[in-house]
Amino acid sequence: MNKKSIRDVDVRGKRVFCRVDFNVPMENGKITDDTRIRAALPTIRHLVDQGAKVILASHLGRPKGKVVEEMRLTPVARRLAEYLGKPVAKVDEAVGPQVEERVSQLEEGDVLLLENVRFYPGEEKNDPELAQAFARLADLYVNDAFGAAHRAHASTAGIANYLPAVAGFLLQKELETLGQALVNPRRPFTAIIGGAKVKDKIGVIENLLDKVDNLIIGGGLSYTFIHAQGYGIGKSLFEADKEELAKMFIREAEAKGVRLYLPVDAVVADRFAPDADAKVVDISEIPDDMQALDIGPKTRELFADVVKSSQLVIWNGPMGVFEFDRFAQGTNAVAKALAETDAMTIVGGGDSAAAIEKAGLADQVDHISTGGGASLELLEGKVLPGVAVLNDKE
Numbered sequence: 001m002n003k004k005s006i007r008d009v010d011v012r013g014k015r016v017f018c019r020v021d022f023n024v025p026m027e028n029g030k031i032t033d034d035t036r037i038r039a040a041l042p043t044i045r046h047l048v049d050q051g052a053k054v055i056l057a058s059h060l061g062r063p064k065g066k067v068v069e070e071m072r073l074t075p076v077a078r079r080l081a082e083y084l085g086k087p088v089a090k091v092d093e094a095v096g097p098q099v100e101e102r103v104s105q106l107e108e109g110d111v112l113l114l115e116n117v118r119f120y121p122g123e124e125k126n127d128p129e130l131a132q133a134f135a136r137l138a139d140l141y142v143n144d145a146f147g148a149a150h151r152a153h154a155s156t157a158g159i160a161n162y163l164p165a166v167a168g169f170l171l172q173k174e175l176e177t178l179g180q181a182l183v184n185p186r187r188p189f190t191a192i193i194g195g196a197k198v199k200d201k202i203g204v205i206e207n208l209l210d211k212v213d214n215l216i217i218g219g220g221l222s223y224t225f226i227h228a229q230g231y232g233i234g235k236s237l238f239e240a241d242k243e244e245l246a247k248m249f250i251r252e253a254e255a256k257g258v259r260l261y262l263p264v265d266a267v268v269a270d271r272f273a274p275d276a277d278a279k280v281v282d283i284s285e286i287p288d289d290m291q292a293l294d295i296g297p298k299t300r301e302l303f304a305d306v307v308k309s310s311q312l313v314i315w316n317g318p319m320g321v322f323e324f325d326r327f328a329q330g331t332n333a334v335a336k337a338l339a340e341t342d343a344m345t346i347v348g349g350g351d352s353a354a355a356i357e358k359a360g361l362a363d364q365v366d367h368i369s370t371g372g373g374a375s376l377e378l379l380e381g382k383v384l385p386g387v388a389v390l391n392d393k394e
């Protein structure tokens with residue numbers, strides 16, 4: 001990576017505004033998964049150990065520019081203090097005189113967490129005034145919020161116009177792992193793309209067709225492809241306006257020598273419900289009045305075999321409606337195949353990461369990204385705004 005990192009700067013005694021992604025799932029005020037907090041610890045510890053005055057900023061949820069009590073970062077400060085084994089001060093605002101006053105009292109090695117930056121309408125608008133107000137708090141900007149690096153917001157991008165700006169360890173690791181895999185992949189290179197909609201994966205499929213040896217498409221989006229091949233798909237997910245595109249991708253894969261794998265059987269249900277009546281059918285036999293909610297056993301085996309024969313596997317998106325246990329077998333089978341192979345395995349964030357965690361296999365893959373949308377945009381070959389703004393290495 002040609003961007004400066006916190007290793008390239010002296011932070012002792014400096015006020016450091018460190019943007020992290022503490023957008024963690026919460027239920028009734030309790031954090032249900034603190035992966036993103038743990039992932040930010042190396043950077044925070046480094047800053048503390050090096051004697052910086054650490055000012056942490058994050059968003060939580062989508063409060064849309066207003067204060068939403070349930071989206072305060074107070075529970076995050078408590079959890080972070082437990083991990084750091086030292087106090088984490090928390091303020092109820094993210095800018096303004098009171099915050100400035102609190103920052104002026106910080107000693108070397110102290111940690112202060114600001115309030116949810118999305119309580120301010122200027123955050124998502126990348127408002128220069130808000131960006132300057134953030135910048136006034138600090139001497140240096142560190143971006144470690146990989147999960148939010150695809151957003152050009154005041155605390156992820158704008159602030160870098162007013163301060164020296166470097167990458168944190170998590171951001172660096174995410175970019176190097178995903179970037180390296182795409183630039184110089186081990187082969188055979190297999191990408192597994194799932195999820196609900198073709199619409200959301202167009203850019204990813206387009207970019208990967210130039211890079212992979214095998215492309216596996218499962219999940220809801222695969223049925224538009226299956227329809228494009230001339231099969232009936234009953235009431236399964238279908239995007240009529242993307243069928244031509246699906247046909248083009250099928251032709252392109254062939255022209256580029258990419259082996260494209262689609263489901264050969266499916267678990268079909270009479271309705272979209274956890275207790276629906278379900279059965280396994282061949283892909284050419286999906287009944288008109290049923291919908292495919294998971295890949296079938298033959299497909300699970302086929303996809304696992306492709307994984308086994310690969311040296312690098314990147315996975316993004318579930319193979320079925322994994323939120324319902326009955327339709328989670330396809331997703332679990334892919335998770336298991338990734339866990340068992342010796343290949344380098346990378347899981348894009350969001351649902352696939354949640355599925356692999358749920359299956360208890362998280363420690364058996366090489367890299368699980370903390371970014372859903374951000375990892376997807378990297379797979380699309382895009383430059384992330386939160387990365388573009390950082391200072392280049394001299």
Ligand SMILES: Nc1ncnc2c1ncn2[C@@H]1O[C@H](COP(=O)(O)OP(=O)(O)OP(=O)(O)O)[C@@H](O)[C@H]1O
Nearest residue numbers: 195196219220292293317320321349350351352372
């Ligand atoms: N066959 C299917 N029919 C209906 N829905 C499906 C099917 N397969 C998967 N899904 C649904 O797709 C959703 C996930 O896809 P989505 O495109 O929203 O996210 P994603 O690709 O996993 O992205 P991220 O990992 O970044 O969150 C899940 O909620 C899952 O239930």
Ligand SMILES: O=C(O)[C@H](O)COP(=O)(O)O
Nearest residue numbers: 021023062147148372373
């Ligand atoms: O959860 C995420 O993907 C990131 O924290 C970004 O959140 P957002 O999609 O609300 O911008």
